[in-house]
Amino acid sequence: MAAEAALSDQMIGELRDLFGERISTAAAVRAHHGKDVSYHAAHDPDAVVFAQSTAEVSEIVRICARHRVPIVAYGTGTSLEGHIAALDGGVCIDLGRMNDILRVGVEDMDVTVEAGVTRKQLNHHLRDTGLFFPIDPGADASLGGMAATRASGTNAVRYGTMRENVLALTVVLADGRIIRTARRARKSSAGYDLTRLFVGSEGTLGVITEVTLRLYGIPEAISAAVCAFPTLDDAVATTILTIQSGVPVARIELLDELTVAAVNDYSKLDCAVAPTLFFEFHGSEASVAEQAETVQEIAGDHGGGDFVWTTKTEDRNRLWQARHDAYFAQLALDPTKQGFVTDVCVPISRLAECITETQKDLERSTIVAPLVGHVGDGNFHLVYLIDPENPKEISEAKRLNERMVMRALAMDGTCTGEHGIGYGKLDFLVAEHGEAVSVMRLIKRALDPDNLMNPGKVVRV
Amino acid sequence: MAAEAALSDQMIGELRDLFGERISTAAAVRAHHGKDVSYHAAHDPDAVVFAQSTAEVSEIVRICARHRVPIVAYGTGTSLEGHIAALDGGVCIDLGRMNDILRVGVEDMDVTVEAGVTRKQLNHHLRDTGLFFPIDPGADASLGGMAATRASGTNAVRYGTMRENVLALTVVLADGRIIRTARRARKSSAGYDLTRLFVGSEGTLGVITEVTLRLYGIPEAISAAVCAFPTLDDAVATTILTIQSGVPVARIELLDELTVAAVNDYSKLDCAVAPTLFFEFHGSEASVAEQAETVQEIAGDHGGGDFVWTTKTEDRNRLWQARHDAYFAQLALDPTKQGFVTDVCVPISRLAECITETQKDLERSTIVAPLVGHVGDGNFHLVYLIDPENPKEISEAKRLNERMVMRALAMDGTCTGEHGIGYGKLDFLVAEHGEAVSVMRLIKRALDPDNLMNPGKVVRV
Numbered sequence A, B: 001m002a003a004e005a006a007l008s009d010q011m012i013g014e015l016r017d018l019f020g021e022r023i024s025t026a027a028a029v030r031a032h033h034g035k036d037v038s039y040h041a042a043h044d045p046d047a048v049v050f051a052q053s054t055a056e057v058s059e060i061v062r063i064c065a066r067h068r069v070p071i072v073a074y075g076t077g078t079s080l081e082g083h084i085a086a087l088d089g090g091v092c093i094d095l096g097r098m099n100d101i102l103r104v105g106v107e108d109m110d111v112t113v114e115a116g117v118t119r120k121q122l123n124h125h126l127r128d129t130g131l132f133f134p135i136d137p138g139a140d141a142s143l144g145g146m147a148a149t150r151a152s153g154t155n156a157v158r159y160g161t162m163r164e165n166v167l168a169l170t171v172v173l174a175d176g177r178i179i180r181t182a183r184r185a186r187k188s189s190a191g192y193d194l195t196r197l198f199v200g201s202e203g204t205l206g207v208i209t210e211v212t213l214r215l216y217g218i219p220e221a222i223s224a225a226v227c228a229f230p231t232l233d234d235a236v237a238t239t240i241l242t243i244q245s246g247v248p249v250a251r252i253e254l255l256d257e258l259t260v261a262a263v264n265d266y267s268k269l270d271c272a273v274a275p276t277l278f279f280e281f282h283g284s285e286a287s288v289a290e291q292a293e294t295v296q297e298i299a300g301d302h303g304g305g306d307f308v309w310t311t312k313t314e315d316r317n318r319l320w321q322a323r324h325d326a327y328f329a330q331l332a333l334d335p336t337k338q339g340f341v342t343d344v345c346v347p348i349s350r351l352a353e354c355i356t357e358t359q360k361d362l363e364r365s366t367i368v369a370p371l372v373g374h375v376g377d378g379n380f381h382l383v384y385l386i387d388p389e390n391p392k393e394i395s396e397a398k399r400l401n402e403r404m405v406m407r408a409l410a411m412d413g414t415c416t417g418e419h420g421i422g423y424g425k426l427d428f429l430v431a432e433h434g435e436a437v438s439v440m441r442l443i444k445r446a447l448d449p450d451n452l453m454n455p456g457k458v459v460r461v
Helices: A009-022 A027-033 A054-067 A119-125 A143-148 A194-198 A232-244 A257-267 A285-301 A313-324 A326-332 A348-363 A391-410 A426-433 A436-447 B009-022 B027-033 B054-067 B119-125 B143-148 B194-198 B232-244 B257-267 B285-301 B313-324 B326-332 B348-363 B391-410 B426-433 B436-447
Strands: A047-050 A071-074 A091-094 A101-105 A110-114 A166-172 A178-180 A207-214 A221-228 A251-255 A276-283 A308-310 A338-345 A371-374 A379-386 B047-050 B071-074 B091-094 B101-105 B110-114 B166-172 B178-180 B207-214 B221-228 B251-255 B276-283 B308-310 B338-345 B371-374 B379-386
Touching: A009 A047, A009 A054, A027 A047, A027 A091, A054 A071, A054 A091, A054 A166, A054 A178, A054 A207, A071 A143, A071 A207, A101 A119, A119 A143, A143 A207, A166 A194, A178 B436, A194 B194, A194 B436, A221 A285, A221 A313, A232 A251, A232 A276, A232 A285, A232 A348, A251 A257, A251 A313, A257 A313, A257 A326, A257 A371, A276 A285, A276 A313, A285 B285, A308 A313, A313 A326, A326 A338, A326 A379, A338 A391, A348 A371, A348 A379, A348 A391, A379 A391, A391 A426, A426 A436, A436 B178, A436 B194, A436 B436, B009 B047, B009 B054, B027 B047, B027 B091, B054 B071, B054 B091, B054 B166, B054 B178, B054 B207, B071 B143, B071 B207, B101 B119, B119 B143, B143 B207, B166 B194, B221 B285, B221 B313, B232 B251, B232 B276, B232 B285, B232 B348, B251 B257, B251 B313, B257 B313, B257 B326, B257 B371, B276 B285, B276 B313, B308 B313, B313 B326, B326 B338, B326 B379, B338 B391, B348 B371, B348 B379, B348 B391, B379 B391, B391 B426, B426 B436
Parallel strands: A047 A091, A071 A091, B047 B091, B071 B091
Antiparallel strands: A101 A110, A110 A207, A166 A178, A166 A207, A221 A276, A221 A308, A251 A276, A251 A371, A338 A379, A371 A379, B101 B110, B110 B207, B166 B178, B166 B207, B221 B276, B221 B308, B251 B276, B251 B371, B338 B379, B371 B379
């Protein structure tokens, strides 16, 4: 599609008058904003505007609304289900320059940031306060994007997801009006929970421009350990018992044999090539010691080897960086392939069965698909390594994925624990929610009657 | 209003055909269902139907929708802002007979109950599982009602509120359709968060008929302590530092001098008559000891007296029963008066100032108003003791209340931490949320276009 074909000269003129050099219709800029890090096809926007304030976002939305042009909000482009693809063209609002940390409340242990601030930027800023923001989806995503996609990651098992950690949002609605969804009080029973409605709405109900988050004290003691197991089942059983014993583990991450080999290569680790758990414990010295002892006992009962401890900060960071790079390590297993990433989440009592059945499917397939999981939450990911030019491989990956999702749903799980719906899992959302999708559709229509906010994502209208 | 005046004979006939003796238009039954435990005026429904299943609730809603008759859901009637008043008459659906515990998931630490199950019934049922449900608003409320009002209570500081602890709901929509809002997975990024939308919606978007809840392991060690302070400020400062130190205190409750005196009398305690904190610590033996030591140090730095410990279960239960009965103890301070109850919640850094300013208002007034607070969350309650027949006292209580709410809002707090909006705080909701109320109204209209679900509550349409 030609750059400005879908946008009238008048509209481009209006935007250019207001934003000057901060609006671009250059092919490279558009292409950069039309594709996330997944296998989903790119759909470039017709123009990209780099906003610098909530008021500017409101102005862009008003102009788009007047011209009935779709709007896609963009943070860092690290989502995984085609969230930022401009399926119907339109204007992409890049929020990356809205990266001010507006207020740090040390006493209240909260912070308000502009949507473009990334999680690493925030934690760097907080480094002298004794506080940190735990939610950690791997990528150095923007906090606005993390709110919009209800992100979680490795330490959600202890600290919750964005659902639990967003206190309030500033949102630009589809007609350009600006609202704040809540106050900073830790709890409230004042009206409908608009904060949680916008968290996870993937830009389809409005554009998030500011985020107020909970912070946590940096634990007095942190230690991490690696433990190899004879089988995936043993590792999962250890996880389940750890959670059921009430150990407040901060991280408990599963890597299958394939992923351990990949990570060893990619990140120069020397883990035993076996199903493995990475642990992290937070608390006082005494509490961390107590947690570690309990978990070592449980692991020992399930054939777990010795815990390999990393207590030095730099070693620990290296371990978790390796975990975060697992996706790239997995891709490096076969440089001729690309990654078809997916995730599901099930009640923890069904986790072992869900993983075992999924592995059986993979054994019978030609597709290679390494596994990692935030298993303390019942959440795991597969990366099907495929050639995107090979329709057979794509269709085989889709078949395997559908079987896994339907299996998770049959276990009262969800079609996505943390990657979201985007346009990649629209049908699975219907399979999961049934009649309830009609309520989502009513809400979408009520808040965005012209279907201009990230159209084609979450729910079809 | 005559019993059946507002309901057509045809409609009553339809309901009677289906529900026989389980529909009542008797004045006493209607009166029982038209008033909660607050000072708000009673508004009786025209009929009460005792439902026994989700399908029956759906049937009642369909009949009401066809006849355009309002519907009010009723659990135990223990709400505090007029939530169950049938302002426009109509049919009250009493869910009290829907009291089956449908499924206990010991391995997943969750449970599914019918909406009429009360929290005490649930915990009694769980007694041999090693699990418990912590949310505790004082009254033995129904879990459906607690979800509908986003209830919290004494141990929300550790375990969160109903917002954090409801995993999924079954809801009958305004047209009688039945939806389930989510699966049992601990986290999900699959679509809009309908669970959180219905939690706290006070029956205005649908009728909650089943609730899936998180459970927790009963801690290995529990201990409770009472500590008196020279001033309210000292007690609040101790609270703030405890929270900021990251001590995972399970309960931290403030009682002012007046309330301590009232509780001593009413519940036969012998606490020193002074501003007082009630604490409870949960964890392993070592962790509880460590928490207690930290908090005693903090309290000591703020003039706190010796901790009076209760470790025996029966003594601890007696202490917390006394705390739960504080409202009745406060009322007993002056048997000629009734209670005008209210609550606000502020960021904890502003809590001392909010309480001090509020106490100054009270010192200048003739109204007596004892104070209790779930202060770990920044949440506190006043009970203005008034003669409801005396317009001057009512108007003075309203004036004081308005000043307190506006003070909390000016501190970025909320007009209600846990009591809800009902029809008592409609104007304060607007003061708190401004433009965002229009979004609530859009949602209300989308889900309940004929305004039949608990009309006149939360938002005016």
